[in-house]
Amino acid sequence: MNEGIPTRVLSELTGVAPTTLRAWERRYALLSPQRTTKGHRLYSPEDVALIKNVVTQLQGGMSIGEAVRRQRHPQDNQTDSASLSGSDTQWPTFRHRMLQAVELFDEARLDACYNEALSLYPFGLVSESLITPVLMTLGERWQQRPNGIIEVHFFTAYLRNKLGARLHHETSRKHGSLLLVSCLPMEFHEIGTLLFAIEALAHGYRLLYLGPNSPLAQLPAIAERAGADASVLSGTSVLLSLIEPQWSSIQQTKIPTLVGGPFSTKHALWLNHHNAIPLGYKTDLAVEVMPGVVPPYRRSAR
Numbered sequence: 147m148n149e150g151i152p153t154r155v156l157s158e159l160t161g162v163a164p165t166t167l168r169a170w171e172r173r174y175a176l177l178s179p180q181r182t183t184k185g186h187r188l189y190s191p192e193d194v195a196l197i198k199n200v201v202t203q204l205q206g207g208m209s210i211g212e213a214v215r216r217q218r219h220p221q222d223n224q225t226d227s228a229s230l231s232g233s234d235t236q237w238p239t240f241r242h243r244m245l246q247a248v249e250l251f252d253e254a255r256l257d258a259c260y261n262e263a264l265s266l267y268p269f270g271l272v273s274e275s276l277i278t279p280v281l282m283t284l285g286e287r288w289q290q291r292p293n294g295i296i297e298v299h300f301f302t303a304y305l306r307n308k309l310g311a312r313l314h315h316e317t318s319r320k321h322g323s324l325l326l327v328s329c330l331p332m333e334f335h336e337i338g339t340l341l342f343a344i345e346a347l348a349h350g351y352r353l354l355y356l357g358p359n360s361p362l363a364q365l366p367a368i369a370e371r372a373g374a375d376a377s378v379l380s381g382t383s384v385l386l387s388l389i390e391p392q393w394s395s396i397q398q399t400k401i402p403t404l405v406g407g408p409f410s411t412k413h414a415l416w417l418n419h420h421n422a423i424p425l426g427y428k429t430d431l432a433v434e435v436m437p438g439v440v441p442p443y444r445r446s447a448r
Contacts, residue, residue: 150180150188158350158442160197161433162268167197169265174214176200201268209236210266237275244280248301249293256304269348273341273429277305281337302337309340313355316347323375323440328356328365330381330409332388338407338427339380345433346378350442362392366399376402376440378425381409386416393420402439406432 153164162170170176176196179187196217203213240263247256263272284301288294327343329336336358343353354372356365360379369377377399381389386409396403397420405417406425414424423439425432436442 150190151194153179153187153189156189156194156197157348159194160201160268161270161345161348162197162201163264163348166265166268170200170210170214174210176214176217201271204267204271237279240276241279241283244276245283248280248284248297251297251300253304256301257308260308270345270429270433273345277337277341278429281305305337306340309337309344312344313340313347313353316344322350322352322442324352324354324373325436325440326354326356326365326369326372326374326377328360328377328379329358330379330384330389330405331361331392332359333381333384333407333409334358335382336380338382338429341429342378342380342406342432345429346436349433349436351436362389363395366395369399369401374401376404376436378404378406380407381405382407384409386413397421404432404435404439 151159153167156162157164157167167177171179177189177193179189179193182188200210200213200217203216204210208216240259243259244256247253247259260272260276263276267275280301284294284298288298291297325346327339327346329339339358340355343355347353354368354374356368365377368374377396379396403422404425405422406427408427410417410424411426417424423435425435
């Protein structure tokens, strides 16, 4: 059986991790893939459409159980009170559990909550609906809590370790366009950058990840040496007055430059005027913009 779509490709086409696809198959019988003689799963174009439809429903706030039910009974297109109840409570429950784990400095409980969410939902949706809101809550309330700043440090250190390990594990692939991913100078908040990087990997890109506080003057030579197809920079609270004097270095590159994070939303007009593409601060939307600039599987001619 040579026809069919392997799990890796299905994952890249839909943005749903292989572990989540297998969980949906095991828990909900959502998929029934064919098998090769060696036992590898093979999917159909209909499976791609099915998963994309499920992801769309999840992004609209529906629970995975309700989304699966809708696939099996498409005639039930009326949103009843039960489905609304399920969709309204899933993410607040996860967020409450995660915040409790942070307040108790209980890494095992934090890990269990995070892993459960990832087993049920795509990484991008977990980032948008769980990780980012918890980060925002911690950031907004730290001054009102005795251990507020330590809670922020604990959670960000946990995320940095988890996301860094995942990034390291998934960068072993040898295909896909290469993105140079970095924080802007004097930007040390890299969690959003890591979330984008992992989501980009899930969509077939390769990465050269440089982390926080990268000097702009050195990036063009690094991008050229590595053979990058695009540069993706990120900023949260860095000042435009710091970036402006250094931006001429970026404008010398021959590859597209994209900028994400709150910096890109605040200074979108300036970035557009200086030949950069603002991505905004939402990871899933940022990754959706990428194929129009540099397709996942295009390799630049060199």
